[in-house]
Amino acid sequence: QNFFFQASNPGQFENDSDVLWQRGHVPETIAYHGRVGINTDAPDEALVVCGNAKVMGRVMHPSDSRAKQNIREVDTNEQLRRITQMRLVEYDYKPEFASVMGIKDT
Numbered sequence: 001q002n003f004f005f006q007a008s009n010p011g012q013f014e015n016d017s018d019v020l021w022q023r024g025h026v027p028e029t030i031a032y033h034g035r036v037g038i039n040t041d042a043p044d045e046a047l048v049v050c051g052n053a054k055v056m057g058r059v060m061h062p063s064d065s066r067a068k069q070n071i072r073e074v075d076t077n078e079q080l081r082r083i084t085q086m087r088l089v090e091y092d093y094k095p096e097f098a099s100v101m102g103i104k105d106t
Contacts, residue, residue: 020033035048
């Protein structure tokens with residue numbers, strides 16, 4: 001999965017030899033193939049934002065109905081049979097994760 005950031009000067013960085021930054025396939029974009037951290041120097045995911053984030057547009061997610069087509073109902077009995085075969089679990093968040101994420105009830 002690639003993340004694209006708009007820039008007025010794509011590809012112009014202090015160290016142009018850094019192969020992680022590349023010009024995007026879309027005009028006026030750059031691509032970074034690695035992890036990005038905002039307010040952290042140790043991102044453990046593709047994008048980690050430590051602090052508030054403001055989005056002025058839409059955030060699309062694979063579960064968003066706007067990203068789907070051919071939505072149709074399914075055989076309920078067959079789906080219930082499948083559910084009975086699922087592994088169901090309970091869990092607690094690790095305290096260090098819960099405190100960073102502001103989760104009170106772990």
